[in-house]
Amino acid sequence: MRSAFQEGSSSLHISDNVEQPYFDQQADSGGLARSLDLAVQVLGEWRTFGRSPRDAFAKIVPSEMTPAQRADLAAVAYGTIRDERRLEYALGGIRGLMFGGAARDAALLLAYRVASGELAPEAADQRFVAWSPGRLPFFAVLRLDRAIDTIRDPVERFALRHSMPDWLARLLLTFGESADLLGNALRSDAPRVIRANLLRGSREDLRGMLTAAKVASAPCELAPHGLAVLDFAPLFSLSTYHLGWFEQQDEGSQLIAEFTAPPPRGKVLDACAGSGGKTLALAALLQNRGTVLACDVHERRLADLKPRAARAGAQNVQWALVGEDSWPEPVQQFARAADRILLDVPCSGIGAWRRRPEARWTIKPTDLESLERIQAELIDRAALLLRPGARIVYSTCTLLRGENEAQIEAALLRHPHLEVVRAREILGGALADRVADATGTYLSLRPDVHDTDGFFAAVLRCKRG
Ligand SMILES: C[S@@+](CC[C@H](N)C(=O)[O-])C[C@H]1O[C@@H](n2cnc3c(N)ncnc32)[C@H](O)[C@@H]1O
Structure with missing residues (x-):
């Protein structure tokens, strides 16, 4: 299967090198320096202005490049961002590179090309001269995995192997024997x-x-x-x-809509709708009947939903801007009558790392605490409004227990009027056998097992009075 970094509404994606890599293709025509320069600028824009790599790419890379050339540049820029810790270790050892700025990014980009077998270490050496008179051990990139295997500390070894901060390595190591498979999958390219x-x-x-x-x-x-x-x-x-x-929508994200299973002509509150990926899937499942009320705290995301809904021909979608701490009265009223309240909550997003190469560097341990607080608060808000027989569907694109199972277990203690609806009851045995957790209770998708983004979802029903 060919793969892609999903580029939102643009058409950038990583090719399987259907064309020669742009760096090398341009070597004879003098375009090489410019292409490396463009990639360096993308990384610089991302680092300096706090843009997402995607936004930095859209700003820097000229539209006259062919889709394949753009895809190739996206692959090297995003791959370098994702693999930064590994590449830096190869070039600079445990203390990392001793210089910064554009030369550092050029070194990392060239090292990425060497690691992916597209550039010989000697060629990287020659090209790096344009950026700095110093020499770097590009050949060490070829021995990187062996060097990492000799590191004694298991956390540091895992963090370097899979390119992430130590604190996240510690969390992923709790997956035991499958942690390495998961780490590899999270560094792979997502399917289109x-x-x-x-x-x-x-x-x-x-x-x-x-x-x-x-x-x-x-x-x-x-x-x-x-x-x-x-x-x-x-x-x-x-x-x-x-x-x-x-x-464009990841298979796991599509399955969350299936798991929400709105009844015919049903009312669904999509309480964290973003720009409406799941809203539109739900509107289609409802066959343009019933209502999906899409809410978010970000006006711009909701604004993106409007043209998407029009293009999809979805006439059963409404939207409302909500506050972080409360829903306005009309949204509360809708929630009281809703058949489903989908809480596709803000989360650490570890399951979606394949599509967001920078995410492993931007999240901080303190973010986890505040995310877990918001998640619990959203569950409480929905639980108080849920009518008997109606369901909360709680979903995340993370793999961490604290944001997933532990949230549901705590919610059941706080709200004894809620009960879990098992995955098998909703999806049927055949599909549930493939996508539910070991106990058959929750939806549990992993990139290393299902080749989807990592998703978790639980369904909570309000017991009848
Ligand atoms: C996982 S994303 C939603 C993705 C979206 N459902 C989709 O399928 O494309 C989580 C969303 O929650 C929103 N959010 C964050 N805090 C919120 C809050 N307190 N209430 C409602 N939405 C919130 C964020 O703006 C973000 O768009």
Whole structure:
């Protein structure tokens, strides 16, 4: 399966090198220096102005580059950000590189090319001369994994192997024997997955249209409306996209909508809707009947939802801006009558690292505490308004117990009127066997097991009085 860093609504993605890497392709035409320079600028923009790598990329990289060249630059820039700790260790040892700025980023970018086998260490040496007169041991990149294996401290060894801060390594090591598989998967490229919009047609209809447009795809194994895109295609310039036939959406995210299972003509409060990835999947499951009320604390995210809903032909979506600590009265009223309250809560996002290369560096231990507090508060708010028989669907894109199972266990103690609805009851045995946790209770998706983003979801029902 070909893979992609999902680029929001742009069409950037990592190719399987269908073209020569841009660095090397440009070597004879004098474009090499410029391409490395562009990647250095992307990293500089990201570091200096606190932009997301995606925003930095969109600002710096000229649109006249071909999609494949842009994809190649995105691959090296994002991969370098993700692997920074590994690469720095290779070039500078445990103390890291002793210099900063653009030369440091050029060194890391060249080391990434060496690590991915696209550039010989000698060639990296020669190219680095343009950035600094000092020599760096680019050859050490080729022996990096062996060097890391000799590190005695298990936390440091894991953190360097999988490129993350020690405190996160400590948390991921709690996965025991599967921790390394998970670490590897979180450093891999995410597949390109789209969701067929049932308001326009079926997955099979969409697949036929993609085939006619020479885009190869295959039905997802888990998400019933998902298609994995198998080749390097500029998805967002296709007419099928502009006509609302599909949305780019990870298979795990699609499964959260299935797990929400809105009843026909149901009312769903999507309380943390963002720009509406799950809102639109729910609107389609409801076949344009019932209502999905999409709420968020960020006006800009809700603003993105509006054109997306129009393109998808979703007429059952409403939206409301909410405060961080309370829902306005009309939203509370809606919640009291809702069949489902989806809490797709803000979380540490570890399960989505494949798509957000910078996330492992930006999150801090204190963020976890405040996220867990917000998560519990959102559960409490929904629990107090939930009517008998209605359900809260609590979902995260993290793998950490404190934000997942532990939140649900604590919520059940605080709210004895809630009970868990098991995954099997909602999804049926065949699918639940593949996507539920070992006890069959929660939805539990992992990149190393399912090749989806890491997701957790639990369903809590209000007992009848
Ligand atoms: C995991 S994201 C939602 C993703 C979205 N549901 C989707 O499928 O694309 C979490 C969202 O929660 C929002 N958020 C953060 N704190 C919130 C709060 N107190 N109430 C409601 N939304 C909040 C964030 O702005 C963010 O958009």
